[in-house]
Amino acid sequence: MPMNSASEKIVRAAALVIGDEILSGRTADRNIVEIARMCTDGGIVLHEVRIIGDDMDEIITALNALRHAHDYVFTTGGIGPTHDDITAEAVARAFGVPLEHRQEAADRIAEKFGRKVLTPGGLRMARIPRGADLIDNPVSGAPGFRIGNVFVMAGVPEIMRAMLHGIAPTLAGGTRLESRTVPVGVGESTIATDLAAVQERFPDVSIGSYPLMGKQGVLTEVVLRCGDVNMLENATRAVQQVVDACHERRGITLTSETRTQ
Amino acid sequence: MPMNSASEKIVRAAALVIGDEILSGRTADRNIVEIARMCTDGGIVLHEVRIIGDDMDEIITALNALRHAHDYVFTTGGIGPTHDDITAEAVARAFGVPLEHRQEAADRIAEKFGRKVLTPGGLRMARIPRGADLIDNPVSGAPGFRIGNVFVMAGVPEIMRAMLHGIAPTLAGGTRLESRTVPVGVGESTIATDLAAVQERFPDVSIGSYPLMGKQGVLTEVVLRCGDVNMLENATRAVQQVVDACHERRGITLTSETRTQ
DSSP states (O other): OOOOOTTOOOOEEEEEEEOHHHHTTSSOOOSHHHHHHHHHHTTOEEEEEEEEOSOHHHHHHHHHHHHHHSSEEEEESOOSSSTTOOHHHHHHHHHTOOEEEOHHHHHHHHHHHTOSSOOHHHHHHTEEETTOEEEOOTTTSOOEEEETTEEEEOSSHHHHHHHHHHHGGGOOOOSOOEEEEEEESSOHHHHHHHHHHHHHHOTTSEEEEEEEEETTEEEEEEEEEESOHHHHHHHHHHHHHHHHHHHHHHTOOOOHHHHOO | OOOOOTTOOOOEEEEEEEOHHHHTTSSOOOSHHHHHHHHHHTTOEEEEEEEEOSOHHHHHHHHHHHHHHSSEEEEESOOSSSTTOOHHHHHHHHHTOOEEEOHHHHHHHHHHHTOSSOOHHHHHHTEEETTOEEEOOTTTSOOEEEETTEEEEOSSHHHHHHHHHHHGGGOOOOSOOEEEEEEESSOHHHHHHHHHHHHHHOTTSEEEEEEEEETTEEEEEEEEEESOHHHHHHHHHHHHHHHHHHHHHHTOOOOHHHHOO
């Protein structure tokens, strides 16, 4: 749900997860939620995520589609030392610049590995698109890079998180969406009509309703999000009234115990 | 990496994950890996995944792009009882058919809830695009549906898994890709050159190299995938020789202990 009041600045991002191992089900992605949380914390709207395989044409096509439609693009995966790591080359091609040896990247890898002469695999990771800035990798040395509005990061979650931590302060966010959560002791069907009425009264507040499994059956969490804190508080009070009335009708007292999954 | 030998039939699928809560980082997706594994087990290549928000135009655009380019599309999320659940309506619009009350869906919901008169929320979940087949929901009653090559499922992981289990036997898979995994006691840089040479000898085998953190540092798993088992075995032997030689040079004996994360 877009929020477009005049005082708000919307900064939009996309994530591009690259890796055959995610699509085959061999590996469960753990990076998307980290990128999503960094965006939310920084006032950036993560607008779309795509997961694609290690395929040159697919990466170029997806990256060009996403980078022209968003303020930032974050990619993960495919910047390691082996033949199937083709992301750096694909990014260079997408931007129409050469992929070339970057001595600073080689030095960082050599330092981490404690050797002066890099293996061919190490040298592969020192190939960086011309004009890109390096992204620090405190875990294993081999850097990611930023080119234009695209941040290219590793797929290994420990390394990706470290890189993300490094780039987060460099991003220019927009209006930060504040959020409030209202717990509900019944399934969402029961409050659906009242909730829809609150949403109509507050069209600029995004009101989401999410089921969760409680010990005694299905419960609900209502999550409200808005850049305007006053409006958010008013909408939250309206939802809370709906929920309190429902609880009272049904004699429900909500405790943390009730909500434990 | 596509595999196109004449005897192979490639069946391709996409997944479309729908939900603001995934993009905000409130919820970590747990469905993609389940869909990916079902596809791999059934001889279906999961080719692309997209995650988008609960937005009518975005859902219609993404769904139409994906369903025309793939044999199957699996969607998750947005078929609950509240105002923010708009997937069923978006799918109906994408297919150009009316979204209408389906008595059989209402009956299944009523039976599960143990009541004859449905709430407005319950009735909302009984709205199904004309011509769609219902997908059974043994967990909470409210069905998903299949229309054309699109399978529309719930976002709650427990329900999604049950629906997936139901539809899996109805899918026509292609040639099943067999896979072999070769564990390696060193980081992937060390074997990168030899591995690339094996890949050149076996262009129809997809050879992926994945780092993992071991107790004493970074290890590697090499995963080979191919529809032709003989070719796969030959390539696996070639990789194993490379790895054995590397282990011998470095005096490494690989045990399950070494590999424990």
